[in-house]
Amino acid sequence: MNRRLALPALIVLAAALPFVLSNFRLFQFTLVFVNAIALLGLNVLTGYNGQISLGHAAFYALGAYTSAIMIDKWSVPYALTIPVAGLLCLVAGFLFGIPALRLEGLYLALATFALSLAVPQILKYFEHWTGGSQGIVLSKPDAPFGLPLTPDQWLYFMTLGILLLLFWLAANLLAGRTGRAIVAIRDHPTAAQAMGIDTALYKSLTFGVSAAYTGVAGALSALVIAFVAPDAFDVFLSITFLVGIVVGGLASISGAIFGALFIQFVPIWAQDISKAAPWAIYGGVLILFMYVMPLGIAGTLRLAWARYRISPKWGPRHGPQTPQRSAAPRQSRGAPR
Amino acid sequence: MDIFFQQVVSGLATGGIYGSLALALVMIYQATDVVNYAQGNMAMFSTYIAWSMLDAGWPYWLAFFATLAIAFVGGVAIERIVIRPVENAPILSIVIVSIGLLVILSSVAGWIYTYTQKPFPSPFPNRPVKLGNVIVGAHDIGAITVTLIVLLLLYLFFRYTTLGLAMRAAAQNPVSSRLVGIRVGWMLALGWGLAALVGAVAGIMVAPVVFLDPNMMGGILIYAFASATLGGFTSPGGAVVGGLIVGVTENLVGTYVRFIGTELKLTVALAIILIVLMVKPSGLFGRGTVHRV
Amino acid sequence: MPALLEVQRLEAQYRWTKVLHGVDFAVEEGGITTILGANGAGKTTTLRAVCGMIKTAGEVRFAGRRIDGRATEDIVRLGIAHVPEGRGTFVNLTVEENLRLGAYGRRERGALAADFGRVYEYFPVLRERRGQLAGTLSGGEQQMLAVARALMLRPRLLLLDEPSLGLAPLVVREIFRIVRTINRDDGVSVLLVEQNAAIALALADHAYLLETGRVVISGAAAELGRDESIRRSYLGY
Numbered sequence: 001m002n003r004r005l006a007l008p009a010l011i012v013l014a015a016a017l018p019f020v021l022s023n024f025r026l027f028q029f030t031l032v033f034v035n036a037i038a039l040l041g042l043n044v045l046t047g048y049n050g051q052i053s054l055g056h057a058a059f060y061a062l063g064a065y066t067s068a069i070m071i072d073k074w075s076v077p078y079a080l081t082i083p084v085a086g087l088l089c090l091v092a093g094f095l096f097g098i099p100a101l102r103l104e105g106l107y108l109a110l111a112t113f114a115l116s117l118a119v120p121q122i123l124k125y126f127e128h129w130t131g132g133s134q135g136i137v138l139s140k141p142d143a144p145f146g147l148p149l150t151p152d153q154w155l156y157f158m159t160l161g162i163l164l165l166l167f168w169l170a171a172n173l174l175a176g177r178t179g180r181a182i183v184a185i186r187d188h189p190t191a192a193q194a195m196g197i198d199t200a201l202y203k204s205l206t207f208g209v210s211a212a213y214t215g216v217a218g219a220l221s222a223l224v225i226a227f228v229a230p231d232a233f234d235v236f237l238s239i240t241f242l243v244g245i246v247v248g249g250l251a252s253i254s255g256a257i258f259g260a261l262f263i264q265f266v267p268i269w270a271q272d273i274s275k276a277a278p279w280a281i282y283g284g285v286l287i288l289f290m291y292v293m294p295l296g297i298a299g300t301l302r303l304a305w306a307r308y309r310i311s312p313k314w315g316p317r318h319g320p321q322t323p324q325r326s327a328a329p330r331q332s333r334g335a336p337r
Numbered sequence: 338m339d340i341f342f343q344q345v346v347s348g349l350a351t352g353g354i355y356g357s358l359a360l361a362l363v364m365i366y367q368a369t370d371v372v373n374y375a376q377g378n379m380a381m382f383s384t385y386i387a388w389s390m391l392d393a394g395w396p397y398w399l400a401f402f403a404t405l406a407i408a409f410v411g412g413v414a415i416e417r418i419v420i421r422p423v424e425n426a427p428i429l430s431i432v433i434v435s436i437g438l439l440v441i442l443s444s445v446a447g448w449i450y451t452y453t454q455k456p457f458p459s460p461f462p463n464r465p466v467k468l469g470n471v472i473v474g475a476h477d478i479g480a481i482t483v484t485l486i487v488l489l490l491l492y493l494f495f496r497y498t499t500l501g502l503a504m505r506a507a508a509q510n511p512v513s514s515r516l517v518g519i520r521v522g523w524m525l526a527l528g529w530g531l532a533a534l535v536g537a538v539a540g541i542m543v544a545p546v547v548f549l550d551p552n553m554m555g556g557i558l559i560y561a562f563a564s565a566t567l568g569g570f571t572s573p574g575g576a577v578v579g580g581l582i583v584g585v586t587e588n589l590v591g592t593y594v595r596f597i598g599t600e601l602k603l604t605v606a607l608a609i610i611l612i613v614l615m616v617k618p619s620g621l622f623g624r625g626t627v628h629r630v
Numbered sequence: 631m632p633a634l635l636e637v638q639r640l641e642a643q644y645r646w647t648k649v650l651h652g653v654d655f656a657v658e659e660g661g662i663t664t665i666l667g668a669n670g671a672g673k674t675t676t677l678r679a680v681c682g683m684i685k686t687a688g689e690v691r692f693a694g695r696r697i698d699g700r701a702t703e704d705i706v707r708l709g710i711a712h713v714p715e716g717r718g719t720f721v722n723l724t725v726e727e728n729l730r731l732g733a734y735g736r737r738e739r740g741a742l743a744a745d746f747g748r749v750y751e752y753f754p755v756l757r758e759r760r761g762q763l764a765g766t767l768s769g770g771e772q773q774m775l776a777v778a779r780a781l782m783l784r785p786r787l788l789l790l791d792e793p794s795l796g797l798a799p800l801v802v803r804e805i806f807r808i809v810r811t812i813n814r815d816d817g818v819s820v821l822l823v824e825q826n827a828a829i830a831l832a833l834a835d836h837a838y839l840l841e842t843g844r845v846v847i848s849g850a851a852a853e854l855g856r857d858e859s860i861r862r863s864y865l866g867y
Binding site: 499502503505506509510512513514515516517518519520521 | 681683701702703706707711712714718719720721722723727730731732734735736779783
């Protein structure tokens, strides 16, 4: 009951922020939402389905550049570019997922790693479309229907709205049969197949959906930042996404938000602490985080909650007592069962 | 034809370095199922330590061996102090720790030594060497020799000593190893120490060629991944052979294929990785994984 | 005289499931004790608990000193050799390397050759196959290798976990004969966990019967073997 109130309360809080925060902070929080969508995409693939990807920067870039090119070259209304980017990435992800079926664990990580490395170079190569190293500059859209919002505020609300929609979709997908199938494939692939789950189809589809989410995030990032350039979409971005889902918590929807907050703000705090070696601080924080919360923030919270519930001392009392083991018969000699 | 042999020898030299780093990666992967993304930066940091010694006037080979000793101890210490607290955590969590380590090493090196490139001396004379009709660089020959000696010593250690045997056992089957009294935790630490030592050799041998800076090992690490992928992540020998093949291929492609400029040089590594993974993921010498039901 | 191995109120659990609920037993110096029970009774867990491989509560004493809570490798170095369920051989190492590792935890490091000689005498097939990878041996040969490896430790106490599992009766008989020999000639105490009650009771001095994590019957092996009602209800023959 307490948890049911938490979500609406958070949404109300989030809706109030644009009127309280400075433009820059608002921009940062908008990026947190964008990152959260990307992280949820990756989490569906890696956390729930067990397919490790170090290549999601590629889908992020695909989404971002799809949006940027459509707006810049063909003057497509920006709102339309988002679903198009998502759809394109869905197909791309699905197609990539097919050869990826043969690879597991380390090998999939390597293949996606190689993909990430290639992205900036490919983007620079197709200069005519992508604007090469200079990238593409966009302008921030104004709020529609004459709403009294600044562009930053409008982007914030739009991103928040899309985030809520996508999170709701994911929650429903993962709670039902599809979600169970996806997790079953991660934990017991052979058993899943034996039970009639078409693992190949599900794995490819999961790749597609994961890419679609990350692609939408990429498209949003292009609008929010109003600029795309190849070097932003490198392997380090993919690694950052991975850090985000592990720190936030694998196989968790709320973990995407925690992770997004982490990857957005911790590097900045690290810089505040040490101008000279900020990444050393960041690395240190990462390591400490893994010591204290190896299951990520969401995972640790989940564990703590579960322990609280079954704790005889602290937990809530529910109905019948937990069954006690009855005392065993001592030295029973020759008593037939 | 002379150019061909030159490039092959040069390729073997860089290949030896790729292979060494790949060997370090495979050693740790075999024992722990974790890829140590910080391996390259550990090698870089060791090389900076060597540089400090040389800068202070130490004779080359003294600095060389002292650095190897420090790298070994450092590797052991990192495993016992940094990795041990998470050794039972999910694999991805350990990967994040190695990423944290990577970032710390790079940042601290930049802070202490700045990001300006520094020249690094080679112990081998600068003049070319004549092998039959072919002229090759002395440093290339020297690097190949040093690398091969280190690898040979490592091989002998693992094959013929009791400690080496215990380390192999601990990597293959930690549970049974405990049942014969092997302190598996310390075997792991020794593995990290040796991997760090091998990485230091690679760093010291490659620094004269690519110059010393905190991001020196980035590209080399990627080539090491390609080498380990080609040779097989489950085969230490394969990693070395993979490195040699990758080194030679990189040089030959760079020489004979026109449109591969330095920008797309990385493409060779990527292409190798993707091709191997498509055709035979376990690599040339690796064993395919058996799926337990 | 206190027993070589004394276990009191031993509890053990895996994750959230408790498997042993307070088990008491002992192995006399120079004796052979067997723990019997059906699948899931907790027999393997008991041996794992003695070796410190799982989380335990209660007391385990070896030669008077407490070993509960200590690391497996340290317990082994005190002279307890464990032949686990599934044999636990190093399948990618040769027979000889497996045996050499058996002696790793020993106090006295020298005189390996004598130990090899002795072990090859008990198990001549291992000498034949000493250069082969352990994984290429048959089930029976691997079991012999596992026992031989344990002997290389020169243990005071030998723990055997279901050595008869999956082996042909002739092979089983041979292994048990060798166990009896080393107990008699070298004074090695034995704690034997078995499902096959008949052969276990024929070998052992003392027996305990485990049922869902508790000792329900204990006594001299010969008596338990004779008691028809016990045999029929608990031992299945």
